[in-house]
Structures are given as structure tokens and as C-alpha cells.
Amino acid sequence: MAKIVVNATHKGGEGKTTNSIILAEYIALVLGLKTLIIDMDPQANFSGRYIKMEYDPSYKGGKIPALHPDYEPLIDKDWDGRSSIANIFYGEEVIPYPTSIPNLDLLPAHSIKLQEAEAVTKNDVVEKVHLQLKRFLELEDVQNTYDMVIIDTPPSKGPLTIAAIKAASHIVIPAQMEQFSIEGIYGMLQLWKQETYCRAANNPITLVGILPNQVRDIKLHKQFLSGLRKGKGLGDYVMPHVIKKRAIYTEILVEDANPKSIFELPVNHVARNEYETACRYIMEKVNHGEKKGVRN
Amino acid sequence: MAKKKVFAISNALSNGIEETIQAAHDYSGELRVEVIPLKRIEVDPENPRDLALTYEDANHGIAKSDPQFERKEQEVESLRGIANSIRDQGIINPIVVYKFGEKYRLVAGERRTLASIIAGKTDIQAKILDSKPTELKISLLQWIENVERSDLSLWERLKNLEKIVVAYAEKNNLPNLEISVTELSNLIGCTKPHAANYKAVLDADDELKQFIFSNQIRSLEKAAVIATIKGFDLKQHALDECLAGANLKRLRGIAASASTKISHSKKPAESRGRQTTTVNLGATKNIEVAQLILDSILKNNALSPIAIHFKQVDWDDYRAINNTFKQLMKKLEELHA
Numbered sequence: 088m089a090k091i092v093v094n095a096t097h098k099g100g101e102g103k104t105t106n107s108i109i110l111a112e113y114i115a116l117v118l119g120l121k122t123l124i125i126d127m128d129p130q131a132n133f134s135g136r137y138i139k140m141e142y143d144p145s146y147k148g149g150k151i152p153a154l155h156p157d158y159e160p161l162i163d164k165d166w167d168g169r170s171s172i173a174n175i176f177y178g179e180e181v182i183p184y185p186t187s188i189p190n191l192d193l194l195p196a197h198s199i200k201l202q203e204a205e206a207v208t209k210n211d212v213v214e215k216v217h218l219q220l221k222r223f224l225e226l227e228d229v230q231n232t233y234d235m236v237i238i239d240t241p242p243s244k245g246p247l248t249i250a251a252i253k254a255a256s257h258i259v260i261p262a263q264m265e266q267f268s269i270e271g272i273y274g275m276l277q278l279w280k281q282e283t284y285c286r287a288a289n290n291p292i293t294l295v296g297i298l299p300n301q302v303r304d305i306k307l308h309k310q311f312l313s314g315l316r317k318g319k320g321l322g323d324y325v326m327p328h329v330i331k332k333r334a335i336y337t338e339i340l341v342e343d344a345n346p347k348s349i350f351e352l353p354v355n356h357v358a359r360n361e362y363e364t365a366c367r368y369i370m371e372k373v374n375h376g377e378k379k380g381v382r383n
Numbered sequence: 384m385a386k387k388k389v390f391a392i393s394n395a396l397s398n399g400i401e402e403t404i405q406a407a408h409d410y411s412g413e414l415r416v417e418v419i420p421l422k423r424i425e426v427d428p429e430n431p432r433d434l435a436l437t438y439e440d441a442n443h444g445i446a447k448s449d450p451q452f453e454r455k456e457q458e459v460e461s462l463r464g465i466a467n468s469i470r471d472q473g474i475i476n477p478i479v480v481y482k483f484g485e486k487y488r489l490v491a492g493e494r495r496t497l498a499s500i501i502a503g504k505t506d507i508q509a510k511i512l513d514s515k516p517t518e519l520k521i522s523l524l525q526w527i528e529n530v531e532r533s534d535l536s537l538w539e540r541l542k543n544l545e546k547i548v549v550a551y552a553e554k555n556n557l558p559n560l561e562i563s564v565t566e567l568s569n570l571i572g573c574t575k576p577h578a579a580n581y582k583a584v585l586d587a588d589d590e591l592k593q594f595i596f597s598n599q600i601r602s603l604e605k606a607a608v609i610a611t612i613k614g615f616d617l618k619q620h621a622l623d624e625c626l627a628g629a630n631l632k633r634l635r636g637i638a639a640s641a642s643t644k645i646s647h648s649k650k651p652a653e654s655r656g657r658q659t660t661t662v663n664l665g666a667t668k669n670i671e672v673a674q675l676i677l678d679s680i681l682k683n684n685a686l687s688p689i690a691i692h693f694k695q696v697d698w699d700d701y702r703a704i705n706n707t708f709k710q711l712m713k714k715l716e717e718l719h720a
Contacts, residue, residue, distance in 0.1 A: 096662050210503070210504075210505055210506075213418045213506055214420055214505070214506065215422070253713075260433055265571040269392055269396060270396065272400065273396060273399055273403070274401050276400060276403045276404065276407070277403055278402075279407060280403050280406055280407040283407045283410070284410055284415065284416055285415060285416065286415065287415060287419045287511070287513055288513075294407075306388065307390045307391060310389065310390040311390060311391075311392060314391055314392040314397065315392065316403060318392075318400060319401045320401050320408070321397075321400050321401060321404055324404065362396060
């Protein structure tokens with residue numbers, strides 16, 4: 088079964104998207120595994136890194152994926168040429184976009200369709216949103232095509248995030264070592280706990296851990312980090328590696344960046360080294376359960 | 384000089400985080416409570432049903448041509464109360480199902496499921512088991528569900544319990560219904576006296592059961608008292624009194640008159656463990672009580688020969704008092720050797 092890693096926290100600006108990008112590129116470029124990335128965030132930043140996102144003419148500020156490279160207007164009469172992960176909420180077909188990175192395919196966001204999917208009534212939300220991503224990823228086609236799935240989530244605890252968590256086998260919580268961020272961790276742990284209650288013993292949702300992100304050499308960050316590490320039971324879930332605040336992690340996100348990926352940096356580059364260690368740790372945790380149980 | 388700053392995560396937050404992780408660990412993979420669509424639930428064809436009403440009936444109404452139309456109408460009526468509360472409050476306890484292909488099969492909660500459909504719901508909270516549980520487990524789960532229902536008759540409870548006992552006996556290769564009160568109390572999680580009552584009624588003769596079946600006897604306690612009366616006439620008497628509306632106290636009185644007639648032996652009840660061969664006279668911290676006991680004993684004229692030994696007791700010293708009583712026991716035993 089493909090492993091499904093979700094980067095989630097309902098506080099914004101913690102590094103969900105950056106972490107999704109770097110982890111996905113690590114898996115595709117360094118490990119060479121067939122990887123599907125999914126953008127559940129209506130902001131569509133994750134998608135924008137890999138394909139051209141167009142401004143939605145009917146919805147100010149909203150974004151829609153560019154035409155699919157395989158789309159042929161003369162033949163594909165029943166398709167408008169765009170495909171996004173939001174399609175699963177409308178019973179429509181989804182067609183992943185290839186990216187410039189080998190082994191890496193993308194199911195992009197579609198701002199308005201994702202937002203509207205979230206707006207279903209309370210009665211329908213379980214059937215129409217919460218379980219849809221899980222069902223999609225369980226499809227034989229998806230399972231046979233990909234080894235790994237990385238999902239980026241919106242900064243909320245809403246139906247889209249819940250759908251991602253319901254589909255996940257592993258969850259990573261990136262967090263800054265600051266007051267609101269730690270409150271955010273608490274909120275995500277609640278969601279994780281709730282989901283563990285729904286899972287069968289042979290289909291667990293594993294909390295890979297909290298990834299301390301954008302850490303600076305200041306007292307506040309150090310003391311919050313050591314506070315978390317010392318926390319009873321929590322210590323095991325704080326990753327042993329931290330990601331420091333470095334310009335390079337935001338520079339690679341710029342449109343014409345060079346290098347475009349931190350994995351294009353020399354192997355011994357301090358930033359590459361730092362993030363690669365964290366990625367390796369995540370993947371060790373992800374592969375750890377391999378022999379133990381077969382997922383449903 | 385400015386005070387040195389210390390940044391710490393607040394206690395409330397770190398406690399909350401710890402408790403969350405602990406709770407997640409404690410119940411992971413066990414609880415499995417999910418919200419599932421009602422349309423994916425079906426009854427287990429192997430389990431006997433008490434209701435005639437089907438899901439289709441609850442969903443689309445009962446066909447006038449249905450031969451069981453009236454019975455089903457009554458069942459819908461009886462489910463209205465739960466349906467209303469489900470509409471307002473949702474269900475309080477999740478139903479129990481197990482996975483069967485794409486469907487979920489019911490283990491417990493048929494009435495809640497049907498009532499939810501009647502209430503117009505599309506999904507329901509359910510505890511999901513991975514596979515079909517054993518007969519014993521199913522009957523136990525049904526028992527747990529049923530004890531919470533006030534509208535269940537004594538007969539229905541007994542029938543449920545009988546299933547549990549039969550399944551338990553089968554599992555443990557016991558001859559039918561040969562189950563001890565302790566086993567029964569452990570099995571259904573009730574006190575031993577309560578289990579003893581159930582066992583007495585389970586073992587009762589057919590006549591008594593007939594009255595329970597016809598709902599003329601509704602109280603477990605009353606039925607148990609009657610079931611344990613040995614003499615035929617007395618039992619008939621108790622039964623008549625009960626049907627005439629005698630209270631529990633009165634029935635116990637009748638039963639007690641039976642036990643004085645039948646058993647005269649004062650043999651202590653049999654017990655397990657090492658045999659008890661001494662009488663422990665108890666202990667007290669209250670010196671006045673000790674004094675009272677000693678005085679009362681020595682007032683007995685037959686004991687005047689030994690009274691002389693206990694004239695001077697240091698009533699302020701516990702040790703001395705203990706020695707006095709030891710001596711008293713010794714003297715008394717000598718007298719009654």
C-alpha cells in the first residue's frame with residue numbers, strides 16, 4: 088500500500104507547504120519513489136510551485152489549474168481540460184499533472200471548487216467530504232501507480248483537513264517554537280487523537296511527530312523547544328532534528344529561483360543537510376510500520 | 384538590572400497536550416467509533432430479530448398490502464419516542480456493527496438504527512468491530528445494550544440472559560445452564576446478589592416462568608424469592624400472594640417461614656479457602672466496650688469461680704487489657720474443656 092503523509096496544522100505560516108515541497112522532492116529526487124502530491128489548500132501555493140495556476144476569472148483571487156498537457160480540445164469533448172483534486176468531491180474524474188521533477192505527479196487545488204466542497208451541509212459532510220479523499224486514494228489505479236502520497240492541507244481544522252487526515256497513514260505537524268504555534272499543536276493533536284479512535288488496529292494513523300520549524304537562536308525558541316521535549320509522553324513526538332530559519336528555504340520558492348530545489352545544492356550544504364536529515368527521519372518512521380501491519 | 388526572562392509553555396497547555404497523547408495511546412485501535420451512513424447498515428441474517436419492521440419500511444413507509452402491516456405500524460409507533468429524541472439530541476450511545484464487505488452488519492442497536500431512519504437522519508455513530516464477534520460476545524453486547532432499556536420486560540431480559548448462559552456453557556463445555564453465581568456476575572457485570580436472583584429465576588419451574596412470560600410477574604426480586612422456596616404448598620401460597628400484589632417484604636416473610644421449617648441445622652455455610660476452625664471475637668479501640676464485655680461475662684453466676692482472677696485490671700493499658708482477655712479465654716476454655 089502507498090504510504091500517505093499529511094502535513095497539517097491549523098495555524099498558518101508554520102511551514103506546511105514548504106515541508107510538503109521539500110519532503111515530496113526528497114522522496115521523488117533522492118529516493119526515486121513514484122510520488123503523488125495533493126494540494127488540498129484553496130490558496131493553491133503548493134500547486135503553483137509545479138504547474139501554472141491561472142487566476143479564476145469568475146472568482147477574484149481564486150486560482151485554477153492550467154490546461155492539462157494531455158488535453159486535446161478537439162478530442163476531449165466531455166472535459167474542460169483542467170483537473171484538480173477538488174473533482175473528487177463532485178464525482179468527477181481526476182487526472183494528475185506531470186511535473187518537471189521525475190517521479191513527481193501533482194493533483195492541484197482549485198480554489199473555488201475546494202471552498203464550495205467545504206460548504207456542504209452538516210448532514211452530508213461525512214459522506215461527501217470527509218471520506219472522499221480516502222476512497223480516492225484507495226482506488227487500485229492510484230495504489231498501483233504511486234509509492235508515496237504527500238498531502239498539503241489548508242490552515243484550518245475544517246472538512247478539507249479532516250478529509251486529508253482520514254486518508255492519511257502518517258501525519259507531520261510542522262510548528263514554530265512560539266506561543267500560538269504550540270497552541271496549534273494542541274489543536275492538531277486533538278484531531279489526531281479523534282482519528283486514532285476511528286481507526287482499526289491494523290490501520291493506524293501514525294503521528295510521525297512535530298517538526299520544529301523556523302527555529303532561531305533565541306531564548307524563547309530554545310526554551311519552548313526544551314519544554315516540549317521534556318513534556319511527558321510528548322517528548323517522543325518532537326522530532327530530534329530542527330529546521331532553522333534560513334533565507335534559502337524561501338528563496339527556492341521564488342518563480343525563477345536557482346537552484347529551484349534544495350536537493351540541487353551540494354550534498355554537504357548546511358541547509359540541504361539539515362532538511363535531508365529531517366526528511367530521512369520522517370521516512371524512517373513511515374517505513375517502520377512496513378512489516379508490522381497491512382493497511383486495509 | 385532587568386529581570387532575566389524565562390519562557391515556559393503554560394501548565395494548562397502542556398497538561399492538555401500530555402492528556403491528549405495519553406488518551407490517544409490508551410484507546411488507539413480499540414474504540415473505533417465512526418459516523419457511518421445508515422444506508423450501509425444491514426441486519427445480520429443469522430441473528431434472530433424481534434422486530435418485523437425492515438429498513439425499507441422505515442425509509443419508504445410500510446406498504447398497505449404488507450401482511451404484517453399492523454404489527455409494523457405498531458413498531459413504528461413504539462419507535463417514535465426514540466426517533467424524536469434522536470432528532471433533538473442525536474443518539475447517546477453508538478450502535479455496534481461489524482464490517483461485512485462494503486456493508487456494516489448490526490450487532491447491537493437495531494431499534495436506534497430504525498429510529499434514526501424514521502428521524503430522517505442519514506448517518507449514525509457506530510462502534511465498528513473488525514469481524515463478526517462470537518455468539519457469547521454478541522449476546523453479552525446485547526445484554527449491555529438492553530439493561531439500559533427500561534421498557535424491556537423481565538421475560539425479555541431472561542431470554543437474553545439464557546442466550547448468554549447457553550453460549551458461555553458451550554464455550555466452556557459445561558452442561559447447559561450449569562453456571563455459578565460468581566461466573567454469572569462476572570459475565571454480565573452485576574453484583575452477586577443480583578446474579579443470584581437471575582440464576583434462581585433462570586432455574587425456576589415452568590409455572591413461575593409462565594407468569595413471567597405473561598408479564599404477571601415483573602419483578603426479578605419477587606420472582607427470585609418465589610423460585611427459591613422449596614416446599615410446593617408454600618410456593619403456591621407465595622405465588623398466589625404475589626399475583627394478588629404482595630410486596631417483596633411479605634414474600635420474603637413467606638420464604639423465611641419455609642426456611643425455618645425445612646432447615647434446622649446450624650452448620651455454617653460452606654466456604655472456599657482454608658477451613659476456619661477458630662472463632663475470632665473481634666477487636667475494639669473503645670475500652671468501655673471491652674469493660675462492658677468483661678463485666679457482663681463475669682456477672683454470670685456459673686463463672687464466679689474464675690471471677691476472682693479479673694478483679695484488678697489496668698483499664699488504661701491496651702496491652703494489659705489484651706492479656707486479661709487472653710487469660711479469660713483460657714479460663715473459659717478450661718471450664719468447658
